[in-house]
Amino acid sequence: MKLHPLFLCLALASTGAAAFDLNEPENNDTSNLVWTGHLSPDTDTVTSAIIAAYIYGGTPVVPEAINPESQFVLEYCKATTPAQMADFSQKMVGLVDFNQKTQLQKSIKESSIVAIVDHHAIGGNPVNMKQVATxxxxxxxxxxTILADRAEQMDIELPEYIACTTLGGILSDTLVLQSPITTEYDRHYAEELASEAGIDDIEAFGQKMLEAKSDLSHVSAADILTMDYKNFKFAGKKVGIGVAETLTAHQLLDRRDEFVAAMKAYKQRQGLDHLFFSVTDTKNKRANLLWIDSADSKVAEVAFKAKPTNGWLVLEGVTSRKRQIGPAIQKAVESLN
Structure with a gap:
């Protein structure tokens, strides 16, 4: 079965150069190409870089250290961890899983970006490219999921370990196909990749991933805050949103004072206008949102029309930063400025 998706695929062309070809990889010079995702890399970012490099050539890399869930997936799938790259200045770069300048590793030149494969909205501060890019x-x-579809449409057979890591990327971002962002394409390719990887029980694999992500007892509040963290620019304001997805939310909720201290220090150090942190309870499908001052409190009140209980704002049915938390905060910030 081949799916024929409706998607946005833009080729931005300039005189005298050819765009990177996502359909005919043999047309591309990939000798100096790396594929990378956003800062604070998550499992979708890491595994998307791996499959992109396999399909198109080049090398998968990460801009920062990977998190425990991603490490579990790579070990489970018997895949090599992509190298951490500090200096991208001499490289051609393909971006996966993001398009925002605020999430770009500082040494990546926008003039070096040749392609972007992503599933996020083009928000307030996207990368600004004058050159050809696809x-x-x-x-x-x-x-x-997008890269799994591209592989299928091009009749590229994935090795078992890449089918496995790509499945991990899908399950991570969709909370094992339970998140509101999950589509029919995610479910379809999860089934296909599981078959190719020899994984009989998708739910069991996903549960092991959630367990690996949940064990944060040995991690400092400051590190948890930025482990799955993204910067945004809404209405000219610098906004940070961190998320910790866990099956054992109570362990983190009991550490509220630690998170408040870490957030105060981080907000000041980064010069943020607003900072939010969610302990996302993947077992009970709810977000527990935290902020630290009156400016952020006003945004949260407008965004979610609710008041905190015991220091946390409990949002039932909210599990997605991409689809639920981020858009609500963006709308509130824009309405207040």
Whole structure:
């Protein structure tokens, strides 16, 4: 079965150069190409870089250290961890799983970007490219799903370990296909990739991933805050949103004072206008949102029309930063400025 998706695929062309070809990889010079995702890399970012490099050539890399869930997936799938790259200045770069300048590793020159494969909205501060670039953005649950579709459409057979890691990317971003961002394409390719990877029980694999992500007892509040963290620019304001997805939310909720201290220090150090942190309870499908001052409190009140209880704002049925938390905060910030 081949799916024929509706998606946004833009080729931005300039005189005298050819766009990176996402359909005919043999047309591309990939000798100096790396594929990378956003800062604070998550499992979708890491695994999307791996499959993109396999399909198109080049090398998968990460801009920062990977998190425990991603490490579990790579070990489970018997895949090599992409190297952490500090200096991208001499590289051609393909971006996966993001398009925002605020999430770009500082040494990446926008003039070096040749392609973007992403599933996020083009928000307030996207990368600004004057050169030829090819962009594939679709409203699916993960960038890994988009790349799995590209592999299928080009009749590229994935090795077992890449089918496995790509499945991990899909399950991570869709909370094992339970998040509101999950689409029919995510479910379809999850089934296909599981078959190719020899994984009989998707739910069991996903549960192991959630367990790996949940064990944060040995991690400092400051590190948890930025482990799955993104910067945004809304209405000219610098906004940070961190998320910790866990099956054992109570362990983190009991550490509220630690998170408040870490957030105060981080907000001041980064010069943020607003900072929010969610302990997302994946077992009970709810977000527990935290902020630290009156400016952020006003945004949260407008965004969610609710008041905190015991220091946390409990949002039932909210699990997605991409689809639920981020858009609500963006709308509130824009309405207040």
């Amino acid at each position: 962009i594939d953005i679709r409203p699916w649950g993960s960038a890994a």
